[in-house]
Amino acid sequence: MHEIVHNMIEVRGLTKHYDNFTLDGVNLSVESGCVVGLIGGNGAGKTTTLKALLGIIDIDAGTIEVLGHKLPLKSSQNTNIKSRIGVVFDTCAFPKEGRVSDVELIGRMAYSNWDSNNFWELCSRFQLDKNKKVDDLSRGMGMKLTLAFAMSHNPSLLILDEATAGLDPIARADVLEILRKYMEKGDKSILLSTHITTDLDKIADRVVCLDNGRVVFDVDKDAICDIAGIVRCRTADFEAIKSSDALSPDAQPIRIMRNQYEIDLLVPDRTAFKQAYPNIVCDKVDIETYMTLFLKGERI
Amino acid sequence: MKAMIFSDLITMKNAFVQTIVMMLIVGVFIMISTQSAIVGVAAISMGMSCMYFYSIAAYDEMNNWEQFRLTLPITRHQVAYGRYASIAIVALLNFLLAIIIGFAFTGVAEMLVGSIEVPEKMLLTNTDPLYVVASGGVSLLIMLIAAAIGLPLIMRFGMTKGIRIVPVIIIMILAIGMVFVDGTPIMETVETALFNTSAVAILWTVGIVVSVTLYIASAALAAKLYEGRNL
Numbered sequence: 001m002h003e004i005v006h007n008m009i010e011v012r013g014l015t016k017h018y019d020n021f022t023l024d025g026v027n028l029s030v031e032s033g034c035v036v037g038l039i040g041g042n043g044a045g046k047t048t049t050l051k052a053l054l055g056i057i058d059i060d061a062g063t064i065e066v067l068g069h070k071l072p073l074k075s076s077q078n079t080n081i082k083s084r085i086g087v088v089f090d091t092c093a094f095p096k097e098g099r100v101s102d103v104e105l106i107g108r109m110a111y112s113n114w115d116s117n118n119f120w121e122l123c124s125r126f127q128l129d130k131n132k133k134v135d136d137l138s139r140g141m142g143m144k145l146t147l148a149f150a151m152s153h154n155p156s157l158l159i160l161d162e163a164t165a166g167l168d169p170i171a172r173a174d175v176l177e178i179l180r181k182y183m184e185k186g187d188k189s190i191l192l193s194t195h196i197t198t199d200l201d202k203i204a205d206r207v208v209c210l211d212n213g214r215v216v217f218d219v220d221k222d223a224i225c226d227i228a229g230i231v232r233c234r235t236a237d238f239e240a241i242k243s244s245d246a247l248s249p250d251a252q253p254i255r256i257m258r259n260q261y262e263i264d265l266l267v268p269d270r271t272a273f274k275q276a277y278p279n280i281v282c283d284k285v286d287i288e289t290y291m292t293l294f295l296k297g298e299r300i
Numbered sequence: 301m302k303a304m305i306f307s308d309l310i311t312m313k314n315a316f317v318q319t320i321v322m323m324l325i326v327g328v329f330i331m332i333s334t335q336s337a338i339v340g341v342a343a344i345s346m347g348m349s350c351m352y353f354y355s356i357a358a359y360d361e362m363n364n365w366e367q368f369r370l371t372l373p374i375t376r377h378q379v380a381y382g383r384y385a386s387i388a389i390v391a392l393l394n395f396l397l398a399i400i401i402g403f404a405f406t407g408v409a410e411m412l413v414g415s416i417e418v419p420e421k422m423l424l425t426n427t428d429p430l431y432v433v434a435s436g437g438v439s440l441l442i443m444l445i446a447a448a449i450g451l452p453l454i455m456r457f458g459m460t461k462g463i464r465i466v467p468v469i470i471i472m473i474l475a476i477g478m479v480f481v482d483g484t485p486i487m488e489t490v491e492t493a494l495f496n497t498s499a500v501a502i503l504w505t506v507g508i509v510v511s512v513t514l515y516i517a518s519a520a521l522a523a524k525l526y527e528g529r530n531l
Contacts, residue, residue: 054371057530075375082373093368095311095359102310110303110372133314 037200086150090162092142122148139166229270255297304382448518
C-alpha cells in the first residue's frame with residue numbers, strides 16, 4: 001500500500017530561466033481526488049511546468065513535491081514514484097517503427113504494476129489493432145494509444161499535456177468518460193494541461209492559468225462557471241456601474257474589454273451583480289471567456 | 301535497466317531485418333570482389349553495429365521519445381547504462397552473425413566447385429577460421445571503442461548536436477595519439493606482434509581488456525553527463 005498524501009503535487013516558487021523566457025515563481029498544488037486544469041496561451045509555460053514536475057528539466061529555484069516526495073527523486077524512490085504516475089504528452093512518443101503490441105511490451109518491461117488486460121481493454125475500446133504500426137496511427141489514434149499506456153499501470157496521478165488534442169468530439173467525450181471513471185476509483189488526481197477549455201468545463205475541479213511564465217489565476221472551476229459572470233453593456237451602463245457603489249468591493253468587475261459596440265465586464269459574483277443591477281444582463285461565463293477576459297482585458 | 305535494453309531492442313526490432321538484408325548484400329559483394337570472406341565479415345560486423353548505433357540514437361529524438369522515456373520508472377543512470385548494454389549486445393550478435401555469414405559464404409563457394417569457376421581463396425577449405433573470427437573480432441573492438449568515444453557526447457548533447465562533435469574528437473584523439481606514439485617503439489612492437497603467432501594472443505588480450513575497460517569507463521562518464529542534461 002502507498003502512503004496517503006493530501007497533495008499529489010505541491011509546487012512552490014518554481015522558477016526556470018531560459019534565454020527568452022522565464023517561468024517565474026509558479027505555485028501549484030493538486031490535491032488528492034482533484035482534477036486541475038492548466039491553461040494559458042502558447043508559450044505561457046505550461047509544458048515547462050509539466051517537464052519540471054516530471055524531473056525532465058532542472059529548476060533554478062523553488063521546490064517541487066510529487067506524491068509526497070521532493071524532487072529531484074533519490075534513485076531508490078525513482079522507480080516507485082514514477083510507477084505511480086501516468087503521463088501523456090502532446091504527441092504519441094512511442095518509436096514509430098514499433099507496433100501497438102510492442103508498446104504493450106515496453107509497458108510490461110517498465111512497470112512492475114503493469115496490467116496487460118487493462119491495456120488491451122482500452123485498446124479494444126479505442127479500436128487500436130495490436131499489429132498496427134505506431135507510424136501508421138493518426139494523431140488521434142496515437143493519443144489514444146498513449147492514454148491507454150498511461151492508464152494501464154493504475155497510476156495515482158495522471159499528468160496530461162494536451163491529451164485530447166487531435167481527437168474527434170466523440171473520441172474526446174469517450175476519453176473524458178474514461179478519466180471520469182478513473183477519478184471515481186478514489187485517491188486519484190489529474191493535472192490536465194489543455195487548450196480545449198470545454199474539456200475542463202466538464203471534468204475540472206480547479207483551473208490554473210499561466211501567462212508569460214506566471215500564474216495569473218488559480219480558482220475553483222465553480223467560481224468561474226457557477227459564480228462569476230459576464231456583463232455585455234453599453235458605455236453608459238459601464239460608466240454608471242463604475243461610478244456607483246452598489247456593489248461591494250469584492251463583487252466589483254475584475255476585468256473589462258472594450259469592443260466596437262459594447263463593453264464586456266467580468267464580474268466575480270453574478271448573483272451579487274444581478275441584485276445590484278437587475279436591469280443589466282449578466283450571463284454565465286465559461287472558462288475560455290474567463291481566461292480571455294483575464295488575459296486580454298484591462299484591470300479596473 | 302532491463303526496461304531500457306528491451307525498449308531499445310523493441311525500437312529497432314523491425315529495422316533489424318532490413319539492416320541484415322542490406323549488410324548481407326554489401327558483405328557478399330565485398331566477399332566476391334575481394335575473393336575472400338575475411339574483409340566481408342569485418343564489413344558486416346562493423347556495418348550492422350554502426351547502423352544500430354546511429355539509428356537508435358536518432359530514434360531518441362523522434363516524437364520526444366527520449367523525454368517520454370524519462371517518465372517511465374527508469375532512472376537516468378539506467379537509461380545510459382541500458383544504452384551501452386544494448387549496443388554491446390547488438391554488436392556481439394552482429395559479430396556472431398557476420399562469422400556465420402562468412403562461413404556460409406565459403407561453404408556455398410565450396411559446393412559450387414565444379415559447377416562454376418570459384419577462386420581458391422573463397423573456399424572453406426582454404427579459409428583459416430581464426431582469420432574469419434579475428435576480422436569480425438577486430439570490427440567488434442573498433443565498434444566498442446568508437447561507441448565509447450561517441451556515446452558520451454550523444455548522451456550529453458543529443459544525436460543532432462553530438463554527431464557534429466564526434467568527428468572533431470576522433471580527429472583530435474588520432475592527432476594526439478600520433479604525436480604521442482611518434483618516436484616510440486609502440487607501433488613497431490604492435491607490427492611485430494601481429495606477425496608473431498605467440499604474441500597474437502597477448503595482443504588480443506590487451507585489445508579486449510583496453511576496449512572493454514574504455515567502454516565501461518565511457519558508460520560511467522555518459523551516465524554522469526546524462527544526469528545533468530535538460531531535455
